[in-house]
Amino acid sequence: MNFRCNKCGLVNFAEAVQCRRCSAQLYGKSPQKKEKRPRRFSIISLAIYAALIYGGYYLYQDAMRSFEEVNNTDRYRVGAQAPQKPQLGGPSRTEQDRQRASNFGNAVKDSPSLEAKRKQEEQTQKAMQQASGGGQ
Numbered sequence: 001m002n003f004r005c006n007k008c009g010l011v012n013f014a015e016a017v018q019c020r021r022c023s024a025q026l027y028g029k030s031p032q033k034k035e036k037r038p039r040r041f042s043i044i045s046l047a048i049y050a051a052l053i054y055g056g057y058y059l060y061q062d063a064m065r066s067f068e069e070v071n072n073t074d075r076y077r078v079g080a081q082a083p084q085k086p087q088l089g090g091p092s093r094t095e096q097d098r099q100r101a102s103n104f105g106n107a108v109k110d111s112p113s114l115e116a117k118r119k120q121e122e123q124t125q126k127a128m129q130q131a132s133g134g135g136q
Contacts, residue, residue, distance in 0.1 A: 003027070 002011045003026050005019040018025055091099070108114055 002014055003016070004011050005022060005024055005026060007024040008019060008022045010019055010021045012019055012026055016026055
């Protein structure tokens with residue numbers, strides 16, 4: 001155990017008779033030991049622990065309920081889906097690509113906005129030809 005000098009505050013070894021810094025006598029006064037108070041049982045601490053345990057239990061139950069709802073929804077969704085039948089003897093890959101290309105081409109051709117744009121470009125070309133032809 002070390003002793004603190006009452007005069008300068010330096011901590012000295014327990015075997016030292018006088019302070020190394022100021023040479024004051026160290027064991028004129030014996031160091032006072034602090035008495036530890038016994039711990040008391042507190043109702044407030046018990047209430048805090050009970051609230052923490054209850055809160056943890058409540059969160060756990062809520063998480064489990066949410067987990068069950070998700071599982072039930074997934075089971076319902078998977079059960080409601082029609083089983084997919086494998087295609088046998090369908091069109092080949094090349095035929096599928098041709099069908100998609102023709103569908104896309106028809107959609108572009110039939111698009112009213114694209115048709116209006118094409119007509120506007122034709123009118124602009126005619127106007128430009130008339131302006132360049134008439135200006136010469």
